[in-house]
Amino acid sequence: MTQLELLREMYLLTGLNDFLIVLSNEYNPQDWGYYYPNNKVIVIYTLNEDGSKIDKDALIRICCHEVAHHIQYHHTKRYKVKDGDEHDEKFKEIFAKLLEKYYNGNIPIETIEVIREEGLLYEPNSKKKRRPKRAPKRVRGNVH
Numbered sequence: 001m002t003q004l005e006l007l008r009e010m011y012l013l014t015g016l017n018d019f020l021i022v023l024s025n026e027y028n029p030q031d032w033g034y035y036y037p038n039n040k041v042i043v044i045y046t047l048n049e050d051g052s053k054i055d056k057d058a059l060i061r062i063c064c065h066e067v068a069h070h071i072q073y074h075h076t077k078r079y080k081v082k083d084g085d086e087h088d089e090k091f092k093e094i095f096a097k098l099l100e101k102y103y104n105g106n107i108p109i110e111t112i113e114v115i116r117e118e119g120l121l122y123e124p125n126s127k128k129k130r131r132p133k134r135a136p137k138r139v140r141g142n143v144h
């Protein structure tokens with residue numbers, strides 16, 4: 001996918017056209033992508049460590065991540081990004097919505113796994129889900 005094709009897809013996806021995407025034909029050991037809020041520019045590094053190209057789902061995942069930052073910084077009313085806390089719940093929500101829309105609700109499992117590993121999966125009910133299903137030990141034992 002070329003830079004222009006990706007930009008068009010992201011303009012269509014978001015209904016916005018006030019940002020730019022630069023695809024860098026390099027491997028960056030620090031990160032896969034950056035977003036520069038002041039310039040509204042997204043840079044994506046498209047090579048893996050071994051010099052091979054990242055696949056399309058990875059490109060979309062990285063791109064939607066950076067586009068989510070753009071929306072977070074410039075298109076979210078009554079919300080302000082906190083320095084150093086860019087990956088907050090609002091970010092996760094925007095990111096999740098972009099991927100849902102892009103994939104029509106069928107986000108590839110690999111994408112979900114990577115995002116979960118990154119700690120960026122949007123799980124609004126995660127607290128409820130993590131609650132232990134069995135009663136705590138002190139209730140089950142030592143009843144005389």
Ligand SMILES: [Zn+2]
Pocket residue numbers: 065069086087
């Ligand atoms: Zn980020």
